[in-house]
Amino acid sequence: VTSLSSINDVARLVGVSITTVSKVLNGYPDVSPKTRKKVLEIINELKFQPNVVARGLVKGRSWSLGIFLTTSFDHPFVSGVMGGMKETLENSGYDLIYLAQGSKDPDYDFLKHCHSRNVDGVVVFGFSREDKNLMELVKSELPSVFIDTNLTGKRAGYITSDNRSGIFMAMEHLYRLGHRKIAFISSMQWLLPGRVRFEAYLEGLRKFSLPYVSDYMEIREHYIFTKENGYESMRRMLALKERPTSVVCGSDLMAIGAMAACQEAGLKVGRDMAIVGFDDIELASHTVPKLTTIRQDFKLIGKKSIEHLISMIKNPHAPPPIVEVPTQLIIRESCGDTKN
Amino acid sequence: VTSLSSINDVARLVGVSITTVSKVLNGYPDVSPKTRKKVLEIINELKFQPNVVARGLVKGRSWSLGIFLTTSFDHPFVSGVMGGMKETLENSGYDLIYLAQGSKDPDYDFLKHCHSRNVDGVVVFGFSREDKNLMELVKSELPSVFIDTNLTGKRAGYITSDNRSGIFMAMEHLYRLGHRKIAFISSMQWLLPGRVRFEAYLEGLRKFSLPYVSDYMEIREHYIFTKENGYESMRRMLALKERPTSVVCGSDLMAIGAMAACQEAGLKVGRDMAIVGFDDIELASHTVPKLTTIRQDFKLIGKKSIEHLISMIKNPHAPPPIVEVPTQLIIRESCGDTKN
DNA sequence: TTGTACGCGTTATCAT
């Protein structure tokens, strides 16, 4: 679909060349006041608006950003982050193009798709850093921001949460409450957050001089941050002769699954077992008992990713972002530390 | 950003005109096998991919769809529906452009934005049907699909849930359980789902020969489907001399708020008060007691909206959709009908 | 079978 009225129509009706119209459109000074006035009138009359696509073709700037997704939109993390993007997008002049990747095509190419759509920059969501498509993007000249994938390049940076501190806060909280047997249930080693959280857990063990007990670690490779996996892992832990008194989970959903396993086993979460989650999704404040968790600032992640992307586009020398958005310990009831 | 290599580069390297390259690109028969072969080779070598934007300029088809949002991405309804869109989008050849509306500009124009971006069609999410922007869209030639707004035009249709049946199912369920005092807490008369649900409630009253008690209806105009509003409304109801024994809520969040109000008043939901929600968001199955609710098929709504939009684009005579996606009663615990 | 010329809607250079 093309514009109903083009710059040609405006020019014709005013009786000037399209060059002149273009000049008033772009605020050039060399056009007489009366001509400018007439042009503006016709523009209003015709409800004309310049075609940003055609403009992009000649200017080399499309005023559009691309976004790639692995998981779907209906995922608290994705939708939360995109919520943050939306606000930054408005009034920025940029539109956001969801680049739908055909799952059919085996050698589908991210970079090609970007060029084909003329996007000025791209946001990439939660892919593995080994993905050859990402490697290509990183090496390219296209400004790109990765969320939760620690890839960098001349024009590529990333945004993620400060997962390390998050895990530390969780462990410190438990430690202060007297826990010495702190288990860990998490997922997906091959994605940044999974890796970092696990490493932080190990580091935390040393930090608080806690013993390394491999039975207390459930982080199978193929794991995903789901309720079901949390449930299964917790069941295994509960079957241990000497079971942990507390568990740090890689996600709220896993924590919720773990809570279910405890309740099923007749344990009271918050008294017999302390559990802390990660994310602080809506659900976390609605469980019984309410979940103590590490909050990720979804909106800020989204906001920063767009801000940095635009900044890189505007300024060729802007350094690619490497930012860790602070996490926060939200104390509720699942560690038994409140009156309940 | 423009393509690294253009059709010109290919032509030059092969030693033919760009016309010939274009022909192999578009599968024209009139090109010799060897020429075609050479062209294909260079295309691979250069990792060339035609610029879909430039192509759109000349063909009048951009292979892109627009989407307007009132609320943000981080809303169970929006993200759920978009999840359904995603799957249909992949392999469809279309990309989805989030059209960010500058909140600054008072006379920002949807249609203009669409033309400016050359989108082939547009999905509009949850605006009021009185919105002048929507009126303009409906009257235009641009294929458009409205979600939860019953607007139609020559090239415009809508998709929504079968809210009416949903409310009926809820009321019938309560009626069968013996309830005769069925209250209604809902919101936003000016949006389609709000209106339909309320009308269905009134109709249900007649259907089941229940008395019209205005005290049992909380549907203030400015209301939004939030937990807080559900909470407030329930409190008011509980203060009634003769209070209802059951409540149908316009959303799960409202139902959750209502549950909180009941518990605060010392009532046991499921025994002293039956509550049914609407939506079946993730949260609904995690409340205590678990929420009985009317499920909307988010994904199907998303799927259908894209399918119909594409079909309208491909076929100028395709009738605009007017579809109501079935809803479903999900019986859990909040009406006291299960062992708990 | 191949290439010329024009057009899509716009901006930019350079005369006039």
Next chain:
DNA sequence: ATGATAACGCGTACAA
């Protein structure tokens, strides 16, 4: 102050 003209990357009728 204004307007040809070329260009952006591509498709296509028509001529060769």
